[in-house]
Amino acid sequence: MSGLRSPIALIKHVRVENLSVSYPGGAKALDSISLELEPGIYVLVGPNGAGKTTLLDVLAGIRVPSKGRVVLNDTTSFYGLDERTRASIRRETIAYMLQEDIFIEYLNVIENIMLFRNIINIPTETVNDLMMKLGIYGLRNKPVTELSGGEKKKVNFIRSYIKALTSSLVLLDEPTSNLDWESTETVRELIRELNTGERIIVIATHDIKLLELGDSIVELRAGKLEKITKKHNI
Ligand SMILES: Nc1ncnc2c1ncn2[C@@H]1O[C@H](COP(=O)(O)OP(=O)(O)OP(=O)(O)O)[C@@H](O)[C@H]1O
Ligand SMILES: [Mg+2]
Numbered sequence: 001m002s003g004l005r006s007p008i009a010l011i012k013h014v015r016v017e018n019l020s021v022s023y024p025g026g027a028k029a030l031d032s033i034s035l036e037l038e039p040g041i042y043v044l045v046g047p048n049g050a051g052k053t054t055l056l057d058v059l060a061g062i063r064v065p066s067k068g069r070v071v072l073n074d075t076t077s078f079y080g081l082d083e084r085t086r087a088s089i090r091r092e093t094i095a096y097m098l099q100e101d102i103f104i105e106y107l108n109v110i111e112n113i114m115l116f117r118n119i120i121n122i123p124t125e126t127v128n129d130l131m132m133k134l135g136i137y138g139l140r141n142k143p144v145t146e147l148s149g150g151e152k153k154k155v156n157f158i159r160s161y162i163k164a165l166t167s168s169l170v171l172l173d174e175p176t177s178n179l180d181w182e183s184t185e186t187v188r189e190l191i192r193e194l195n196t197g198e199r200i201i202v203i204a205t206h207d208i209k210l211l212e213l214g215d216s217i218v219e220l221r222a223g224k225l226e227k228i229t230k231k232h233n234i
Contacts, residue, residue, distance in 0.1 A: 007081075008072050008089050011169040013038055014059065014200060019068035021054050021223075029054040031223040032068070037200045041191070043214035044204040050220040052204035053099050056171045059202065060096040061086045097160035099173035099204075101152040103144040110140040113159045122162045130158045133186050149178045157187060164194055170201045176210060184209055 014037040021030040030051045044052050057063035058070060061078055070078040078086060090096075103112045113127060131137040134154045139147065144155065157175050164170040172191070176184045184207065191213055194201060203210060211217060219226040 007085065008076055008093065010198075011072055011089075011093055011200060013073050014169070015069075015071040015074070016055075016059075017069045017071065019055075019058060019070065020066050021051075021058060021063060022066045028223050030058070030065075033220075033223075033225045034068075035218065035225060035228070037202065039197050039200055040215035041195050041201045041203065041213050042216050042218050043211055044202055044218045044220065045206070045211075046220035046226070049222075051223045052220055053173055054223075055220065056096065056173050056202065056204055059169070060094055060171055061090045062096075093167050094169045095160050095164035095167040095171065097156060097172045097175055099177075101156040103152070103155070105143075105145050108141050108143055109136065109147070109155055112144055112155060113162065115159070122165060126165070127158070127162060130161060130190070133190070134158065134183055150180060150183065153178045154183065161190060161194075164199070164201075168199055170194060170199055172201070172203045172205075174205055174207075175203060176205065176207045188213060 016033055016035040016037075019030055019033045020028060022028050033055065044055065046052055054063065058065055064079055069080075072078055072089075078089075081089075104115065107115070110127075113131075128137060131140060134157070136151055136154050136158075139151060144152065147155065153176075157172075160172065160175075175191070176187050179187065188210060191201065191203065191210075195213075203213065215231050217229045219228070
């Protein structure tokens, strides 16, 4: 794990307090959410528009809440920090797989994957191994513009996964949408391997096959936290 310069080397605890996010025009994407996150896997579910991506954006430090706080390790108000410090925490210890597969179009597959790497070096073999496991090793020199939907999702996942290896907060937004069944299984196993007891992992998904990964299932509906179910109650 990293954390060389920022005030938070490892994120071990996140407390979301009365968090609201309003978008311009007044729509409330999140409405007074309170939630505590500790190492383990949280699966975030809820209908389209429920606020899942918005919550991940706030946890990632890229969307300033309209109200409420995100407190890291009981000591630091994430949005009380200046943008530069927040950026260094993001860079050093947060991995965020965005829902959209956003790439630099003039770079090929492997160049796009390496772009997101953390400041800690990940061996090339690890990256190759991930590409082989997901069946896209042969595509490593291909322009990203020529990939299928599922292939793009795999590149997006691997790019985030290698960052996750050196991060303590891992946020994955619909990591298996567009993937075939076998690849979904592979991604599920890879996420399971990340769950070492040191990382907080939050997965937003509509994929029923990912539910079993959750130590907790967090349900959002219309911006409100509807229910949290812990594994021993599932
Ligand atoms: N940039 C924006 N401007 C205005 N409203 C937005 C913006 N982004 C999202 N919203 C609104 O905020 C609400 C929550 O959106 P969000 O993307 O968080 O939902 P979601 O649960 O991730 O949905 P999905 O399952 O479709 O990914 C929605 O009503 C959406 O229309
Ligand atoms: Mg979303």
